[in-house]
Amino acid sequence: MIATFSRSDWLLLIAFIVIVLTLPWTMQPIGAAYPDLLQKFAIYGIFAIGFNILFGLTGYLSFGHAAFLGVGSYAALWSFKLLTMNVLPALALSIAVAGVFAFLIGYVSLRRSGIYFAILTLAFAQMSYNLAYSVLTPITNGETGLQVRAIRDSAATSLRDGDVRVIDQFLGIPEIGVPISNLFGMKMSGYSGFYFCAALLILGFFLALCISRSNFGMVLKAIKSNRNRLEYTGVNTRPYLIAAFVISGMYAGLAGSLLSITDPIAGAERMQWTASGEVVLMTILGGAGTLVGPVLGAGVIKYAEQKVSSWNEGILHNAVALLPEPLQDLLVWFFSFFVGEGWHLTLGLMFMIIVIFLPGGLMEGFRRLRRAFSGGRSADSAKTATTSTVQEKS
Amino acid sequence: MDAIFLQILNGLDKGGAYALIALGLTLIFGTLGVVNFAHGALFMLGAFCAVTLNRLLNTSFDRVNEAKVDFLGKPLVEKVPYLEQWFGPEVSGFLLDWSVPISLLLAVFVMALIGVAMERGLIKHFYNRPHADQILVTFGLAIVLQEIIRHFFGANPIPQPAPDIVAGAANVGGLLGLGDNVYYPWWRLIYFLFSALVIGGVFAFLQFTTFGMVVRAGMHDRETVGLLGINIQRRFTIVFGLAAVVAGVAGAMYTPILPPDYHMGMDFLVLSFVVVVVGGMGSLTGAVLAGFLLGILQSFASMTEVKSILPGIDQIIIYLVAVIVLLIRPRGLMGRPGVAED
Numbered sequence: 001m002i003a004t005f006s007r008s009d010w011l012l013l014i015a016f017i018v019i020v021l022t023l024p025w026t027m028q029p030i031g032a033a034y035p036d037l038l039q040k041f042a043i044y045g046i047f048a049i050g051f052n053i054l055f056g057l058t059g060y061l062s063f064g065h066a067a068f069l070g071v072g073s074y075a076a077l078w079s080f081k082l083l084t085m086n087v088l089p090a091l092a093l094s095i096a097v098a099g100v101f102a103f104l105i106g107y108v109s110l111r112r113s114g115i116y117f118a119i120l121t122l123a124f125a126q127m128s129y130n131l132a133y134s135v136l137t138p139i140t141n142g143e144t145g146l147q148v149r150a151i152r153d154s155a156a157t158s159l160r161d162g163d164v165r166v167i168d169q170f171l172g173i174p175e176i177g178v179p180i181s182n183l184f185g186m187k188m189s190g191y192s193g194f195y196f197c198a199a200l201l202i203l204g205f206f207l208a209l210c211i212s213r214s215n216f217g218m219v220l221k222a223i224k225s226n227r228n229r230l231e232y233t234g235v236n237t238r239p240y241l242i243a244a245f246v247i248s249g250m251y252a253g254l255a256g257s258l259l260s261i262t263d264p265i266a267g268a269e270r271m272q273w274t275a276s277g278e279v280v281l282m283t284i285l286g287g288a289g290t291l292v293g294p295v296l297g298a299g300v301i302k303y304a305e306q307k308v309s310s311w312n313e314g315i316l317h318n319a320v321a322l323l324p325e326p327l328q329d330l331l332v333w334f335f336s337f338f339v340g341e342g343w344h345l346t347l348g349l350m351f352m353i354i355v356i357f358l359p360g361g362l363m364e365g366f367r368r369l370r371r372a373f374s375g376g377r378s379a380d381s382a383k384t385a386t387t388s389t390v391q392e393k394s
Numbered sequence: 395m396d397a398i399f400l401q402i403l404n405g406l407d408k409g410g411a412y413a414l415i416a417l418g419l420t421l422i423f424g425t426l427g428v429v430n431f432a433h434g435a436l437f438m439l440g441a442f443c444a445v446t447l448n449r450l451l452n453t454s455f456d457r458v459n460e461a462k463v464d465f466l467g468k469p470l471v472e473k474v475p476y477l478e479q480w481f482g483p484e485v486s487g488f489l490l491d492w493s494v495p496i497s498l499l500l501a502v503f504v505m506a507l508i509g510v511a512m513e514r515g516l517i518k519h520f521y522n523r524p525h526a527d528q529i530l531v532t533f534g535l536a537i538v539l540q541e542i543i544r545h546f547f548g549a550n551p552i553p554q555p556a557p558d559i560v561a562g563a564a565n566v567g568g569l570l571g572l573g574d575n576v577y578y579p580w581w582r583l584i585y586f587l588f589s590a591l592v593i594g595g596v597f598a599f600l601q602f603t604t605f606g607m608v609v610r611a612g613m614h615d616r617e618t619v620g621l622l623g624i625n626i627q628r629r630f631t632i633v634f635g636l637a638a639v640v641a642g643v644a645g646a647m648y649t650p651i652l653p654p655d656y657h658m659g660m661d662f663l664v665l666s667f668v669v670v671v672v673g674g675m676g677s678l679t680g681a682v683l684a685g686f687l688l689g690i691l692q693s694f695a696s697m698t699e700v701k702s703i704l705p706g707i708d709q710i711i712i713y714l715v716a717v718i719v720l721l722i723r724p725r726g727l728m729g730r731p732g733v734a735e736d
Contacts, residue, residue, distance in 0.1 A: 061526045112720060115429050115525050115675075119667050120720060123713040126664055135706030273664065277533060284530060337545055345545070348537030355531040356519070 004213045016205055016292070020198050024191065032303055035190045040302045042197035043258045046204045048282040048294030050251020053208060054244050055280070056289035057217060059224035063118045063276050064105070064125030068249040070132065070271030072098045072256025074139065077146045077266050084167035085148075085179050087188055087196070087261050091254065098253020099246050106245035110238065113227070125273055132268035145267035148179050181261045193262045200258065201295070204251060209291060211247070220244055224289075252279075281351050287361030296362055301347070308346055311339035396576050401693045403566065407582040407651060409689020410589030411437075414644035415666040416673065416681035417596060418637030424613035424676040425633050428517055429525050431532040434663025435539040436505065436638050440645030441654035442543055443504050444497035445552050451477055451490050492557050494650055501646040502639050509638025513631045536659065544656040551653035556581040581650050588647055592640060593682055599636075600678070609633055613676060668716040674729025684727055688712050 005013075019026070023041065027033040032041075051065050072094040079090040109120040132140040140146055151169065152162025168175070181188040188196055211217045219240045222230045227237055260266050269275070278301070286297025316332045316339065323331065338346045358365055415437055422430050454475040462470040477486035489496065516535065520528050555561070560580035600606035612619045612626055620626050645654070652658065669688055673680030694700060696708035707714075719726060 059526070061529065063529075108717065108721065112724065115529065116671065116720060116724070118526075118529060119671055120717065122664060123668060123716050127710040127713045130709035131706055134709050274660075277537075280530065337542075342541060342545060344537055345541035348534045348541060351534030352531055352538065355527055355534060356516075359523075359527060 005209070009209060009213065012291070013206060013209060017202050020202055021195075023198070024194070030303075032306070035194045037302065037306055038191075038194045039197050039258075039262045040306075041299045042194065042201040043255050043262070044279070044282060044298035044302055045201050045295040046197075046258070047252055047255035047279050048286070048298040049201075049204050049208050050248040050255070051279045052248075052283050052288060052290075052294040053211060053220075053251065054248040055283055056294070057212070057220035057224060058241060058244055060110075060113065060241065060245075061118045061280070062109075062121040062245075062248075063273060063280070064121035064123075065248070065252050065279055066271050066273065066275035067105070067125040067128045068098045068102055068252035069256040069259070069275065069279075070128065070266070070268065071101050072253030073260040073266035073270060074132075074146060074256075075253070076257040076260035077148065077264060078139075080148045080165070080179070080181065080260070080264060081146075081163040082166065084165055084171075085173075085175075085181050086167070087181050087183050089167075090181070090261060091257050094253045094257030094260075095250045096253075098256065099250045102246045102249020102253075103242065106242050106249070110241045110245060122273055122276070125271060125276055129268055129271040129273070132271060140266075140268055142268070145265050147265040150179065151175060179264075181264060188261050197258050197262070200254065204254070205291070205295070212291060216240065216243070278347075281347070281354075283361075284359075285350065285354050285361055287363030290361070290363040293361050293363040300362070304346070304350075305343060308339050309341070309343035315339075397697070400576055400578065401697060402690055403576075403578050403582070405690030405693035406586040406686065407589075407689075408692065409686035410586050411644055411648050411662065411685075412666055412669045412689055413682045413685025414589050414592060415641055415662055416669040416685045417593060417678060418641045419666055419670045420673070420676060420678055420681040421596075421609075421633055421637045423670070424678070425609055425616075426513075426517065426521065426630050427616070428520060429528045429532070430517070430637075431529050431663065432512070432536040432539065433532075433637070433641055434659035434661070434666065435536040436508070436641040436659070437645040437648075437662050438540060438543065438654065438656065438659030439508065440501045440505055440642030441649050441658065442547060442645075443501040443642065444494050444554055444646040444649045445547065445654060447497040447500050448490070448493045448554060451475065451486070451493055455479075491555070494554055494556060494646065497646050498643050501642040505639045505642030506635045508642075509635035510631055512638070513634035517634065518627075518631075536663070540656045540659055547656065549656060551655040553653040554649035556650035560584060585647055585651060589644065592643065596636070596640060597678070605629065605632070665712055668712055672716050672719045672726055674726025677726065677728040680726055680728025688715060691715065 020042070023038055024033050027038065032038070047065075047069060051062070054060055054062055054065075075094040075097040076090040079093045083089050105121065105124045109117055109124065112120060133142055149162050151165055163179075165179075183192075183196060186192055211220075219230070219235065219237070222235075223237050223241065231237055256266075256270070259270070282297040282301050283294045284297070285293075285300060286295065287293030313332055313336055316335050317328065320328050320331050336342065338349075354361060360367075415433060418436070419430060419433050422428055422433070452475055454473040456471050457474045459470045459472050464470045475486055475490075477489060480486075481489075512535075516531065517528075520531060562580060563577040564580045564583055566576045566578045566583070600610055608619065608624055608626075608629055612629065616626060645658075648654075665688075666685075669684045670681050672688065673682070673684030691711055692708065695704075695711040701708060
């Protein structure tokens with residue numbers, strides 16, 4: 001697979017690595033250089049890359065991907081509770097569980113396509129969400145959310161009172177206060193947590209690049225452009241689709257696991273279908289089918305979420321302080337719809353505007369800008385004729 | 395026996411709401427070929443028409459009542475609705491009491507307006523875009539609509555009263571000669587009858603008018619209808635408006651049963667989509683039947699006897715049915731073979 005990388009692919013990969021690793025410095029001017037948000041960038045970047053492998057490459061719109069995220073977080077927490085606070089078993093368990101779960105759901109859902117596929121995945125995700133809230137409370141701890149606790153005193157007390165952490169106890173790793181996830185002693189919070197997530201983001205990006213350039217990726221793209229024609233040529237598309245679905249489910253499981261690692265508490269609201277809608281939006285906003293787009297979209301949305309939802313009327317008043325009083329009030333009244341608790345309104349509007357005017361997402365916007373600035377020379381117009389190849393390159 | 399009968403009744407009013415929303419969804423999908431994820435939001439908007447009317451009727455001013463004193467010994471300040479000032483206590487009391495049924499008038503007007511505006515302003519441009527785009531843009535619109543409602547009405551459910559005369563429970567058993575131990579809230583019975591009436595009305599409209607004939611022909615084969623020189627676009631707008639009105643009145647009438655909040659639309663939307671899929675995409679009868687069927691199934695699944703055998707079944711029964719139907723009978727219960735069967 002790596003052999004098929006062109007020179008621009010290598011450049012893209014290197015640029016990606018450099019940009020991700022320097023985020024703590026480059027994000028400083030826009031006030032996003034704190035570990036909590038940076039971790040979110042990386043985690044949702046992974047989620048979106050995984051979603052894009054399904055939606056971007058095959059065109060199958062899943063509305064239930066948050067279920068895998070939720071399953072991944074629960075699996076990671078159970079690994080913390082039962083085995084060890086080391087993150088490696090948690091990651092492995094989450095990815096495995098999410099993969100199996102995705103295989104089961106994908107096996108059933110992928111018998112249909114189009115809207116039916118969207119509704120089937122939505123139905124499964126809602127089922128998981130409802131069950132997590134009701135019958136499965138012994139596993140999910142219902143509305144309170146699952147969290148790690150100190151190791152229980154004796155074998156007689158139940159798991160409700162404390163965790164087991166068999167491996168940690170066996171190795172005699174001491175625990176002081178609230179247990180924090182670690183990688184062989186290195187605490188997974190703050191910047192070390194971010195760099196861990198960033199390393200996995202880079203790995204995930206690299207794998208996505210491999211998939212996109214491989215024969216497997218070519219088949220997926222062919223499914224998107226015309227599945228019937230592909231089947232007439234004798235390709236059985238179903239195994240490919242299931243594989244793509246499982247891989248993207250595993251990415252979601254990985255992201256869910258990282259959410260639990262950086263903040264060891266998991267609630268069922270992560271599985272709600274609005275959460276599935278959010279990852280769809282990230283992918284669309286950045287540009288479905290492009291490699292960098294989903295990561296970009298995830299970053300933009302998480303950044304906007306943090307910033308916009310923290311603004312209030314006072315900040316708005318300061319922002320327009322130079323204007324005359326009545327105009328000021330009018331502007332503040334108008335913009336108060338969109339900030340603070342109204343953040344979701346902004347999100348919905350962004351969603352609509354992107355789908356209506358820029359179906360290719362931000363990456364498409366950049367391409368258009370570049371074309372506009374280069375003055376529409378003949379070389380460029382030739383490129384536009386084969387947009388799909390351009391899309392792959394970016 | 396009585397318990398079973400009661401569960402069927404329980405399912406009927408919820409089923410009525412599902413059927414009304416699913417009817418609109420199917421109508422839109424069948425004629426316009428558009429998947430409308432904002433349909434639940436239209437249901438929610440209808441419910442808030444009822445809330446708005448109630449608020450408007452309750453708009454009041456302060457009046458000092460010299461005859462009474464409050465706990466500080468000052469003259470009591472009363473809140474008096476303007477209506478009472480203008481028309482006297484009897485008329486205003488009557489209007490307030492019947493605010494939910496009266497709000498239907500407002501809902502029809504408002505929803506027709508919103509429906510037409512939505513079709514002309516947004517949906518029209520998405521006829522030839524892929525289903526994924528339609529789903530996404532209407533999903534975005536649904537978020538926008540519900541957030542606007544949240545901005546004005548807050549996040550808490552707002553209970554709406556049913557008229558006093560039908561506030562109690564009906565002796566259904568006595569009416570049907572089954573003995574005196576089956577009681578059921580009047581308003582839920584009324585909701586069921588109301589939904590049956592609306593469904594009957596829509597079917598009659600499609601069956602017995604020329605307009606309805608064209609719409610039905612359009613659901614069968616849009617292209618041929620267009621080739622016959624019929625302006626199908628203008629009719630699409632009206633169909634969309636009709637679907638919006640049906641969803642709106644369904645929402646307005648549902649408010650005494652379930653206090654409306656801003657995200658009720660989303661909850662109903664997911665279920666209604668499942669209903670449409672189970673009934674068969676593009677089949678109006680299928681949508682209505684599946685709506686009632688799933689409503690009744692859901693109420694049976696929440697019986698304690700059933701729950702003790704299969705814990706949690708009440709939470710997932712509808713989705714489970716949908717999954718099974720989609721897998722063994724992909725076109726749904728009543729879907730025509732070959733229609734949207736991929």
